[in-house]
Amino acid sequence: MSELAVELKDVRKAFGRAEIIRGANLQVPKGQRYAIIGPNGAGKSTLFNLISGRFGVSSGDILLNGASINGLKPFEINRRGLSRSFQITNIFHRLSVYENLRCAVLWSLGYRYSFWQRLNGLRDAHERAEMVLEQIGLRRRRDVAAGLLTYAEQRALEIGVTIAGGAEVILLDEPTAGMSRSESDHAVELIRRVTEGKTLLMVEHDMSVVFGLADKIAVVVYGEVIACDTPANIRANARVQEAYLGGHAPVEA
């Protein structure tokens, strides 16, 4: 069994003649929280799209729990235990909070269930959806249509949908984008709670979120991981300071 949840080995991705990811290497051990930071256009979302199978790599290898996932479709990677959220909320606005979570659980159960198991599956899905509802702090909003939630509540539901299937590797794309300071402080606590014991990889611009959550920070510049270290070492890293224009290292707000 590999001790690494996710590994990128010299990953490259070109769109036409433009090489966007240029030999990225990264090792994310199981159970750790990693943040990916970097200037706009550095390739952070593209890396997420490669890891979750939305794009195929041009060359190199991506491993999930020690096995290559190159060429697999997003749902196949999901079935192997990786789940991702999106920058734009990805929930059904007309369904209630509970129904959104239940759908996410049922989707994750997939077609592995025979008829009799499926009945159990339905019961399991109900229990699991109720559990996630509790975890994301939306019990009071259980039967409200998702479209009527506040923005911060919708982002919390999005996180709930992402973790509902029980994936061990969670990718969150800018989970606090557009939130106020107090909303994002609340989101940090939520993310910490729901990713306890799991592997988290997140793209995030808000440095207080990054420094508040990450065990390690990977800095992506021009499609390469130029540094991957503890928050304290990243803050002191001269190359990272240079990459952030003006020579200022990323600091918490």
Ligand SMILES: Nc1ncnc2c1ncn2[C@@H]1O[C@H](COP(=O)(O)OP(=O)(O)OP(=O)(O)O)[C@@H](O)[C@H]1O
């Ligand atoms: N499907 C695509 N086709 C062509 N170019 C693309 C595609 N997706 C991304 N790019 C280009 O790749 C580069 C990196 O984009 P990406 O969204 O990965 O950066 P990012 O680091 O996530 O940026 P931001 O912080 O602004 O979200 C950009 O120049 C973008 O225009």
